[in-house]
Amino acid sequence: MDADNAEATGSLIVVSNRLPFVLKRDEKTKQLQRKASPGGLVTAVAPVVVRGKGYWVGWPGIHLEDPNEAIPESDPSDRTPTAGLLSDKVVAVHADPAVFDSYYNGCCNNTFWPLFHSMPDRASFSAEHWKNYYTVNKEFAQKTLAALEKVSKEQGPDAGPPLVWVHDYHLMLASNWIRQSAEELNLRCKLGFFLHIPFPPWDIFRLFPWSDEVLQGMLGCDMVGFHIEDYCLNFVDCCQRRLGCRVDRKNMLVEHGGRTVRVRPLPIGIPFDRFVQLAQSAPKVISSSTKIVLGVDRLDYTKGLVHRLKAFEMLLEKHPEHREKVTLLQISVPSRTDVKEYQELKEEMDQLVGRINGRFTTPNWSPIRYIYGCVSQDELAAFYRDAAVALVTPLRDGMNLVAKEFVACQINEPPGVLIVSPFAGAGEMMHEALICNPYEIGAAAEVIHRALTMPEDERQLRMNYLRRREKINDVNCWMKSFLKAMGSLIYEDGEETLP
Numbered sequence: 074m075d076a077d078n079a080e081a082t083g084s085l086i087v088v089s090n091r092l093p094f095v096l097k098r099d100e101k102t103k104q105l106q107r108k109a110s111p112g113g114l115v116t117a118v119a120p121v122v123v124r125g126k127g128y129w130v131g132w133p134g135i136h137l138e139d140p141n142e143a144i145p146e147s148d149p150s151d152r153t154p155t156a157g158l159l160s161d162k163v164v165a166v167h168a169d170p171a172v173f174d175s176y177y178n179g180c181c182n183n184t185f186w187p188l189f190h191s192m193p194d195r196a197s198f199s200a201e202h203w204k205n206y207y208t209v210n211k212e213f214a215q216k217t218l219a220a221l222e223k224v225s226k227e228q229g230p231d232a233g234p235p236l237v238w239v240h241d242y243h244l245m246l247a248s249n250w251i252r253q254s255a256e257e258l259n260l261r262c263k264l265g266f267f268l269h270i271p272f273p274p275w276d277i278f279r280l281f282p283w284s285d286e287v288l289q290g291m292l293g294c295d296m297v298g299f300h301i302e303d304y305c306l307n308f309v310d311c312c313q314r315r316l317g318c319r320v321d322r323k324n325m326l327v328e329h330g331g332r333t334v335r336v337r338p339l340p341i342g343i344p345f346d347r348f349v350q351l352a353q354s355a356p357k358v359i360s361s362s363t364k365i366v367l368g369v370d371r372l373d374y375t376k377g378l379v380h381r382l383k384a385f386e387m388l389l390e391k392h393p394e395h396r397e398k399v400t401l402l403q404i405s406v407p408s409r410t411d412v413k414e415y416q417e418l419k420e421e422m423d424q425l426v427g428r429i430n431g432r433f434t435t436p437n438w439s440p441i442r443y444i445y446g447c448v449s450q451d452e453l454a455a456f457y458r459d460a461a462v463a464l465v466t467p468l469r470d471g472m473n474l475v476a477k478e479f480v481a482c483q484i485n486e487p488p489g490v491l492i493v494s495p496f497a498g499a500g501e502m503m504h505e506a507l508i509c510n511p512y513e514i515g516a517a518a519e520v521i522h523r524a525l526t527m528p529e530d531e532r533q534l535r536m537n538y539l540r541r542r543e544k545i546n547d548v549n550c551w552m553k554s555f556l557k558a559m560g561s562l563i564y565e566d567g568e569e570t571l572p
């Protein structure tokens with residue numbers, strides 16, 4: 074099998090469930106406004122789309138009565154990377170609200186999310202949701218094709234083929250349709266897919282009744298990227314066992330439909346320098362004199378929050394010397410609040426925090442400070458910087474960027490300690506962190522104790538290595554490796570060399 078067919082690539086078309094900003098309607102003026110999303114992926118990818126005069130296809134975060142209503146330009150005060158993304162380069166995908174709900178809350182978040190995180194008991198399998206996933210993916214494919222037609226006209230025949238980059242579990246069917254339609258219309262393009270969550274082993278994946286269609290959809294691409302090698306191997310395995318594809322595990326190649334698809338581990342990073350700058354300038358927000366053990370997560374059952382609180386409770390029980398000296402600061406960002414599982418988790422967390430605080434609180438101290446809400450980037454950087462320990466203990470996680478953001482912000486000397494779960498992609502590569510199995514509550518309590526009592530020189534040594542790795546492998550490095558793996562010339566050794 075030979076997949077070494079690199080050639081120059083033109084503009085970048087990004088396709089993701091969410092646009093890199095959300096639209097909100099001003100209550101007074103009734104005008105639409107853009108609200109920037111501060112994520113690292115957007116920071117890295119948006120400038121490449123803008124420079125290459127490409128497009129971004131996605132859902133605007135709001136259902137519009139009139140789908141032709143114009144998307145506004147960004148506010149002049151907007152300094153985020155998406156500010157340069159002009160409205161004529163944004164393709165908003167619209168769907169009937171009930172269809173979209175069934176696709177997003179149903180199939181994406183009630184089926185693929187738990188299944189791909191190896192929690193099949195939480196997954197529901199519904200033909201109706203699958204039908205709507207199909208419909209919405211078709212819509213995304215059609216909108217992408219329209220963008221591809223525009224780019225091809227705008228750039229002319231001498232430019233390299235546009236690169237279409239499809240993201241995540243929401244859009245696993247779209248690529249194959251984009252490829253087929255592009256071939257029919259004689260439009261050149263290269264297709265890449267990146268999955269931001271784990272890809273499960275065959276024994277889990279096979280539970281999905283329409284798993285063959287999912288694989289065929291992804292194999293429409295020239296290259297499929299995952300965070301770590303394990304997920305790549307799972308995918309290759311599933312292609313072989315479900316579709317009977319010929320595969321090459323050593324070179325990570327899958328043959329399908331007369332083509333060879335590359336499969337690559339591309340671990341995502343964060344905008345490291347931006348977090349360092351934020352940590353340098355952010356004012357202090359924690360006034361507590363106790364040591365802070367920090368957790369920052371979307372409120373999601375994959376994050377192991379209940380296990381974490383129980384481990385902290387066990388720490389206070391087994392090591393009473395930490396009482397009144399240590400506080401767990403847990404920030405839980407509301408997420409997917411329309412899904413029952415998430416509503417139930419909120420209830421469970423509220424009760425658990427109440428019970429543990431009721432058990433240990435003294436007149437001058439409460440063991441847990443619990444924030445259910447969003448915090449600003451400045452506050453977040455200050456929390457990361459001033460925490461003694463970060464607890465990143467998901468039950469399963471594609472990568473987990475909190476672990477990386479924490480180490481970037483550890484600019485104080487001596488630094489704090491990172492505890493990470495081996496079941497997160499980050500746990501596979503951040504070897505100098507303390508590794509903690511979140512399922513083993515007693516052992517997890519001992520790991521927290523070890524972190525709180527670790528000598529300064531050991532903390533420093535571990536953190537130096539962790540920071541060095543994340544600085545080099547930042548989000549720009551991730552994006553460049555993706556483009557390089559696609560044989561793109563958009564970036565060449567850090568230089569922009571667009572035609």
Ligand code: G6P
Pocket residue numbers: 091241269270408409
């Ligand atoms: C995960 C997914 C992203 C998603 C994010 C937030 O990180 O990989 O694609 O955007 O969760 O979830 P939401 O459902 O709010 O988009």
